[in-house]
Amino acid sequence: MRHIKIERATDGIATLILDNADGRMNVVNDAFIADMEAVTAEITADGSITGVIVTSAKSTFMAGADLKKLAGGFTPHEALVFSQRASRMHRAMETSGKPWVAALNGLALGGGFELALACHYRVLVDDPKAVVGLPEVNVGLLPGSGGTVRLGIFTGMKTAIDLLLSGRSVAPQEALALGIVDEVVSAANLIDRARAWLGTNPDPVREWDKKGWVPPHKKGMTVPENSAAYMMAVAEVARKGYNAPAPLAILASVFEGLQLPFDKALSVESKYFAKLLSGPVARNIIRTSFISKQAAEKGARRPANIPVSQVRKVAVLGAGMMGAGIACVSAAAGIAVVLLDRDVPTAEKGKAYTAKVQAKLVQGGKLDQAQADAILARITPTDDYALLEGCDLVVEAVFEDTAIKAETTRKAEAVLPETAVFGSNTSTLPIGQLAQASQRPAQFIGIHFFSPVDRMGLVEVILGKQTSPETLARALDFIGQLRKTPIVVNDSRGFYTSRVFQTLIHEGAAMLNDGVPPAVIENAAKAIGMPVGPLALLDELTVDLPLKIVEQAIAEDGDKHIPPAGVAVLRKMRDEIGRPSRKAGGGFYEYPEGGKKRLWPGLAKHFPVGLGYDVEELKQRFLYAQAMETARCLEEGVLETPEDADLGAVFGWGFPLWTGGTISYIDTVGIETFVAESDRLAQKHGPRFLPSAWLRDKASRREPIYPAEAGVDGTKAA
Numbered sequence: 001m002r003h004i005k006i007e008r009a010t011d012g013i014a015t016l017i018l019d020n021a022d023g024r025m026n027v028v029n030d031a032f033i034a035d036m037e038a039v040t041a042e043i044t045a046d047g048s049i050t051g052v053i054v055t056s057a058k059s060t061f062m063a064g065a066d067l068k069k070l071a072g073g074f075t076p077h078e079a080l081v082f083s084q085r086a087s088r089m090h091r092a093m094e095t096s097g098k099p100w101v102a103a104l105n106g107l108a109l110g111g112g113f114e115l116a117l118a119c120h121y122r123v124l125v126d127d128p129k130a131v132v133g134l135p136e137v138n139v140g141l142l143p144g145s146g147g148t149v150r151l152g153i154f155t156g157m158k159t160a161i162d163l164l165l166s167g168r169s170v171a172p173q174e175a176l177a178l179g180i181v182d183e184v185v186s187a188a189n190l191i192d193r194a195r196a197w198l199g200t201n202p203d204p205v206r207e208w209d210k211k212g213w214v215p216p217h218k219k220g221m222t223v224p225e226n227s228a229a230y231m232m233a234v235a236e237v238a239r240k241g242y243n244a245p246a247p248l249a250i251l252a253s254v255f256e257g258l259q260l261p262f263d264k265a266l267s268v269e270s271k272y273f274a275k276l277l278s279g280p281v282a283r284n285i286i287r288t289s290f291i292s293k294q295a296a297e298k299g300a301r302r303p304a305n306i307p308v309s310q311v312r313k314v315a316v317l318g319a320g321m322m323g324a325g326i327a328c329v330s331a332a333a334g335i336a337v338v339l340l341d342r343d344v345p346t347a348e349k350g351k352a353y354t355a356k357v358q359a360k361l362v363q364g365g366k367l368d369q370a371q372a373d374a375i376l377a378r379i380t381p382t383d384d385y386a387l388l389e390g391c392d393l394v395v396e397a398v399f400e401d402t403a404i405k406a407e408t409t410r411k412a413e414a415v416l417p418e419t420a421v422f423g424s425n426t427s428t429l430p431i432g433q434l435a436q437a438s439q440r441p442a443q444f445i446g447i448h449f450f451s452p453v454d455r456m457g458l459v460e461v462i463l464g465k466q467t468s469p470e471t472l473a474r475a476l477d478f479i480g481q482l483r484k485t486p487i488v489v490n491d492s493r494g495f496y497t498s499r500v501f502q503t504l505i506h507e508g509a510a511m512l513n514d515g516v517p518p519a520v521i522e523n524a525a526k527a528i529g530m531p532v533g534p535l536a537l538l539d540e541l542t543v544d545l546p547l548k549i550v551e552q553a554i555a556e557d558g559d560k561h562i563p564p565a566g567v568a569v570l571r572k573m574r575d576e577i578g579r580p581s582r583k584a585g586g587g588f589y590e591y592p593e594g595g596k597k598r599l600w601p602g603l604a605k606h607f608p609v610g611l612g613y614d615v616e617e618l619k620q621r622f623l624y625a626q627a628m629e630t631a632r633c634l635e636e637g638v639l640e641t642p643e644d645a646d647l648g649a650v651f652g653w654g655f656p657l658w659t660g661g662t663i664s665y666i667d668t669v670g671i672e673t674f675v676a677e678s679d680r681l682a683q684k685h686g687p688r689f690l691p692s693a694w695l696r697d698k699a700s701r702r703e704p705i706y707p708a709e710a711g712v713d714g715t716k717a718a
């Protein structure tokens with residue numbers, strides 16, 4: 001047995017020690033299930049064994065399912081077989097005729113906690129890191145090996161729904177209060193307490209396996225608090241506008257499970273699980289937010305054969321909003337930071353941002369004061385370029401102005417070591433253009449952070465034509481030190497994220513011109529899962545910024561991918577109406593002092609509401625506009641991989657995770673449908689939706705953009 005060790009004691013108690021031979025954590029996969037089936041059969045047949053303790057040799061108990069396996073592509077039948085087998089594994093433990101106790105020595109999540117729930121008793125170590133929970137909803141799934149059924153019985157509908165729909169991790173004391181673990185004890189006492197409970201001669205037959213057991217909510221809808229909790233949860237799911245099918249499947253599985261005989265309930269749960277696992281949403285979420293993300297973080301795009309480097313001293317030029325954030329995350333990663341601005345008070349103000357962030361972490365118990373002080377002490381605010389001596393890498397974050405950026409580049413290079421990498425945090429200016437000011441264009445690169453830097457995990461790396469592979473490797477090593485997720489794109493106007501993101505706001509503005517009520521526009525964007533509506537976004541950005549970008553693009557290459565009607569709306573807001581932004585006192589919204597922002601009623605006069613609109617088509621326009629522009633980026637070589645496209649979309653500008661990202665969205669819709677629907681939208685709304693020959697060609701060959709038939713780890717689908 002490779003993943004489970006069995007120790008037999010003279011008192012008849014067998015201890016199973018989970019110890020995944022292939023990885024850092026215990027996970028549920030075929031190999032583990034096979035081991036567990038064999039060991040359970042052995043225990044059941046062995047009359048000398050009187051009780052079983054399950055614990056782990058790792059620092060955690062068990063993390064859950066092997067996500068690589070789950071993303072591998074399942075048919076509905078394969079998914080059903082997988083779920084039923086895992087369910088049977090737990091049932092075999094539960095009905096072995098011996099009492100089982102889970103001695104949870106660390107975190108137990110997902111499949112790990114389902115295994116614990118299948119034991120007759122659970123003892124959890126009293127350690128803040130030893131959280132328990134069923135987070136499957138976060139990957140578009142439900143716990144499919146008894147989790148929804150047992151949790152429903154243990155806690156009742158309301159708590160089960162709360163835990164399953166939030167997917168939250170529960171700390172030991174709360175787990176005890178909720179009754180999902182039976183004891184919380186110190187690490188030293190864990191096994192003794194498990195053993196002591198077995199010593200009390202517990203009944204190995206669960207109540208639901210006894211004759212005459214009535215499911216707790218057999219009366220179903222007639223139990224008022226049960227049906228009320230269910231209906232309120234359904235309404236809440238609708239209100240939040242979830243697009244993934246998992247929440248509704250979870251609700252149905254718990255609700256129906258509480259009304260059925262136990263094994264029937266498990267089989268219903270398996271069916272819901274199979275539907276989710278064989279559908280595209282779970283696959284998309286897992287692929288982007290786990291598999292591609294981890295690959296990017298482990299250096300998927302890092303040029304090989306270049307020694308791994310480490311930044312010890314970084315210069316951040318410009319201590320404004322972005323520079324302050326970049327200094328903060330660099331110092332927190334243990335890097336010495338020179339934070340330079342035009343004058344010392346401004347640089348000091350930038351440093352104060354780190355003090356504020358660290359103070360919050362100390363307050364929340366995430367950091368102690370000495371650590372916070374050490375982080376702050378790493379930042380040296382200055383206006384003196386001489387201090388840049390010895391910096392391995394620079395991130396320039398001064399105003400978005402080519403001349404100012406050129407001046408800071410020249411001044412910095414005069415002092416920096418010959419080998420230093422120069423990264424610009426520009427969001428729109430082509431890297432090739434900025435590199436003209438550099439004496440060392442091979443060492444010049446775009447390192448584009450997102451705001452707020454300390455909370456946004458993505459960094460878009462932009463390669464100029466002359467950027468060397470070594471510079472790319474060193475930039476990626478730096479991003480790795482900051483524990484952020486990189487994507488790598490090639491130079492062009494707006495690169496990838498800024499270029500595609502603007503299509504959302506221009507589409508929203510065009511809708512206003514079409515006569516769609518502003519509230520409907522905002523709600524349509526939120527209904528697909530965008531975090532903020534386009535009009536609210538425009539108010540935050542100020543209409544000047546997208547206008548400047550689009551006007552330049554139109555002047556240079558007559559951009560046909562931006563709706564002219566949307567551009568006209570932005571111009572009108574700025575030039576005629578005089579409401580360019582929130583900062584300027586108001587834009588599409590008004591911001592009453594002390595009150596909540598609300599859409600500005602004057603919009604109705606300037607943009608009269610038309611006769612009709614189709615909300616589904618509005619949603620489609622938002623999704624298609626962004627997906628189409630991403631496809632163009634891939635076709636033009638701005639993007640090199642669909643993985644970079646999806647990571648940038650989801651983690652850069654908040655494209656809804658349920659889609660997996662803009663390219664996964666096209667593949668999920670189906671490339672032929674995407675092209676046909678785009679043609680329809682183009683006819684109705686303009687050439688920005690027209691598919692290119694490249695897309696049409698793929699559609700004619702029914703060739704998805706992600707490599708066909710390959711699992712996400714490169715293996716053939718199971």
Ligand SMILES: NC(=O)c1ccc[n+]([C@@H]2O[C@H](COP(=O)([O-])OP(=O)(O)OC[C@H]3O[C@@H](n4cnc5c(N)ncnc54)[C@H](O)[C@@H]3O)[C@@H](O)[C@H]2O)c1
Nearest residue numbers: 318319320321322323341342397398399400425426427451
């Ligand atoms: N704001 C965002 O969300 C965001 C996101 C990604 C990238 N960016 C890019 O990051 C850069 C900075 O943006 P920001 O939002 O932090 O701007 P900001 O206006 O908040 O900060 C810019 C800072 O640069 C300083 N500065 C200006 N000229 C200087 C000079 N000659 N020498 C030294 N310091 C100088 C200013 O004093 C100011 O503190 C821009 O290129 C912007 O496009 C911004």
